[in-house]
Amino acid sequence: MRKRTLLFSILLLLTACSFNPSPQNTIIDWVDFVKWNDTTYGANYEMNELNKDWETAGEVGEVKYRLDGHAGTNHQTKNGDAAYLSKGTKLFAMKGYDPAFRIIADGKVYEVTESDTAETVGDFLDIEGKVQRVILQSEQDLSFIGEFTDEHAEQLIEELVVMPYEPERRATEGKRVFFGIELVDGTMTRSVYWPETGYVNYGGVASEEVKEIFEAEIGEYDY
Template structure:
């Protein structure tokens, strides 16, 4: 079963599964082995140059343009009953074999790629040290807002200009750590989540989750005390209007 649309957390869970999951091989009555991994339901992710990217379902695309061709998809997980357990460069969960990959003009290929006419944002990069290394967003963010966790798109409230300025400056500087590590350190990343959206100067957007118990973000990084207080303070403003 292919997912037409996924929540951020479902995508992150799928990436965890792809990175560290294992198939279970069962013996049938004839003594033959076949693999089983439950329902074949995948989020739309791909791997290129050692980086795992996830599809950005909600961003407007009109302000983005294709750059240089970098490669193509050579393996589709959903096409195989017993797919390989560890993704390799050129693998995708749902994209067709032969789908061409392009740079996104204005962004590093390590941060964003076009796959055909679909936008993919980096989720996991072993070489990244900061969120800017992962996402290439420093100097590119125009605005920050809260959005509805029910649909991931409905705008609730923009940050005040002063608060947005602080977030825009400090968020890209946060220390990146793989989500597997964040998940492990926070014992499952439990707790309430706020949904945020950052809007770029080119009109594209990116969704973020903020965990109130940790406190931390996904894309994965711990919040500084300043940013944690800022998000909570801005959240309260939604209910004072």
């Protein structure tokens, strides 16, 4: 009887261990990101699909820890972490851009998604003097819907770069307006605007002038 009790206890222990989640047996679908210098960057999939050899402008850091296959869901992200880039992967500035906005790693472009230190959106959104046009895009497939007037495009950029960076005020209720800022080098940075709350996905709340610009352009194209 004692042997049976001992065997049953061992089986219970083994069963419990087999259901104990760990980074090795838990599959997590990470977003492709890297964090460096208190800034989180996400892979710019559209640019990376072009398979171009993007010019770099000096090394800025390297990956210290790869989350995929190692970290659990409760991992606290820190500088040097990356979802899929291997430990030791070098991080480079992208030629023509402040590394606070874009960097290159393993031949791919990563664009800022979050900053721990920025006070304004312009602290990382390095687009002044580099904008070709601003466009409205479809919510379904990001296809082209319409182009902002030159005046509105210029005013929008001026307002965006001085917009206070306040991601804690994120409010994403209601209708979404997708827009893209096409740059003179042919690349694009995309964002979303929520008219109901005034929140812009770069991390701030729109000024009255920005709200008026979007209202006019949305009305023009019956968005």
